[in-house]
Amino acid sequence: MTWLTVADLAVILGLKKQTIYNRLSSSPETLPPATRVPKLRGPRWSLRIVQEWQARFDPSERSGVPRRPGRPTKAEEVARRLKKSAG
Incomplete structure (x- = not known):
């Protein structure tokens, strides 16, 4: 079994090492x-467990929850203003 280090986990999760710590x-x-493995320094993670953990938080699984609209783009603002002034 291959154990992931803090640096490995940081790469997989897209975080910095210090953030993990x-x-x-x-x-x-x-x-x-995390798991403590005898004769190895620091916490370790099993790749399988990390992948299963990530699968639980997959954003594509969040169906039915509509996203709130973000800030409109400049093009959307201009189009809205033009429509408002024309109509």
Whole structure:
């Protein structure tokens, strides 16, 4: 079995190493469960467990929850103003 280090986990999750360390100490529930492996320094993660953890938070699974619209683009603002002044 291959164990992932903090650096490996940071690459997979798209975070910095320091962010991983910060979350381990302040809010470990925001990370996959870590394991202490004898004769290895620091926390380690199983790749399978990390992939399963990520699958639970897949944004494509959030069907039925509509996204709130963001700030309109300049083009949308101009079109709205033109429509308002013409009509």
